[in-house]
Amino acid sequence: MKRAIWCWIICGALLLSVLFGCQRKSDTDLDQFxxxxxxxxxxxxxxxxxxxxxxxxxxxxxxxxxxxxxxxxxxxxxxxxxxxxxxxxxxxxxxxxxxxxxxxxxxGNYAQALNNLAYIYLQYRPDLTQALPLAQRAVMLRPLNPDFLDTYAKILFGLGEVDSAIVVLEKAVYLSEDPGEMKELLDVYKSVKQ
Missing domain, CATH: 1.25.40.10 (Tetratricopeptide repeat domain)
Structure with a gap:
C-alpha cells in the first residue's frame, strides 16, 4: 500500500513538473510550436x-x-x-x-496514387512501359488489393504476358467482393491463351 502511494506521489510530481515546470516558453514560442x-x-x-x-x-x-x-x-x-x-x-x-x-x-509509397497513375498510362495515355513499374509497386505495397491486381493484370496482358496476367487476375477475382467484371475479363484472357 505504501509503495502504491509513493508511486502516485512521484507520478503526480513528474506530471506537475512537466505541466508547470522547468523552462516556460513565451506565448509566442508556444504559438509557433x-x-x-x-x-x-x-x-x-x-x-x-x-x-x-x-x-x-x-x-x-x-x-x-x-x-x-x-x-x-x-x-x-x-x-x-x-x-x-x-x-x-x-x-x-x-x-x-x-x-x-x-x-x-x-x-513514394502512396499505393493509390501509384495505381491510379498506372491506370492512366494503361487507359488514357497508353504507355505500358511507364504503367508497369507503377502497378508493380502498388501491388508490392498492397498485395491483397483486388483493384491494384486488376490494373496490374491488364498491363501484363497488354504487354503480352498472358500467363502472368491470368495468375494475377485469378488472385484479384478471389480477393474481390464483387468480381463480376474481373471474372469476365479472366475468361477473355483464358480464351486468348487457348
Missing part, C-alpha cells in the same frame, strides 16, 4: 470539404478546396492525390498526371 498542427488540422478540414464536393460531382469546387489545403499545408500528398481524382473525372488527364506525380514526390 503549435502552428504546424493547427495548419494541418485546417488543411484536413479543407480536404474533407473537397471530398464532399467531389462526392457530389462538383469537381471544380473540390479542386479549389484541395488547393486551399495545399496553401495551408504544402507537403500534403492526400490533397494532390484527390486533386488527381477530380481532374481525371473532368477528363483533364495531363493535370491528373501532374497531381498524382506531386503526391508521389511527397510520398
Amino acid at each position: 503549435h502552428a504546424p498542427d493547427s495548419l494541418m488540422v485546417e488543411a484536413w478540414m479543407l480536404l474533407n470539404k473537397g471530398v464532399e464536393y467531389y462526392n457530389l460531382g462538383y469537381y471544380l469546387l473540390a479542386i479549389e478546396n484541395y488547393r486551399l489545403a495545399l496553401a495551408k499545408y504544402g507537403d500534403f500528398p492526400e490533397a494532390h492525390y484527390n486533386m488527381g481524382l477530380a481532374y481525371r473525372k473532368m477528363n483533364q488527364i495531363d493535370s491528373a498526371i501532374v497531381a498524382y506525380g506531386k503526391a508521389l514526390a511527397l510520398n
Whole structure:
C-alpha cells in the first residue's frame, strides 16, 4: 500500500513538473510550436470539404478546396492525390498526371496514387512501359488489393504476358467482393491463351 502511494506521489510530481515546470516558453514560442498542427488540422478540414464536393460531382469546387489545403499545408500528398481524382473525372488527364506525380514526390509509397497513375498510362495515355513499374509497386505495397491486381493484370496482358496476367487476375477475382467484371475479363484472357 505504501509503495502504491509513493508511486502516485512521484507520478503526480513528474506530471506537475512537466505541466508547470522547468523552462516556460513565451506565448509566442508556444504559438509557433503549435502552428504546424493547427495548419494541418485546417488543411484536413479543407480536404474533407473537397471530398464532399467531389462526392457530389462538383469537381471544380473540390479542386479549389484541395488547393486551399495545399496553401495551408504544402507537403500534403492526400490533397494532390484527390486533386488527381477530380481532374481525371473532368477528363483533364495531363493535370491528373501532374497531381498524382506531386503526391508521389511527397510520398513514394502512396499505393493509390501509384495505381491510379498506372491506370492512366494503361487507359488514357497508353504507355505500358511507364504503367508497369507503377502497378508493380502498388501491388508490392498492397498485395491483397483486388483493384491494384486488376490494373496490374491488364498491363501484363497488354504487354503480352498472358500467363502472368491470368495468375494475377485469378488472385484479384478471389480477393474481390464483387468480381463480376474481373471474372469476365479472366475468361477473355483464358480464351486468348487457348
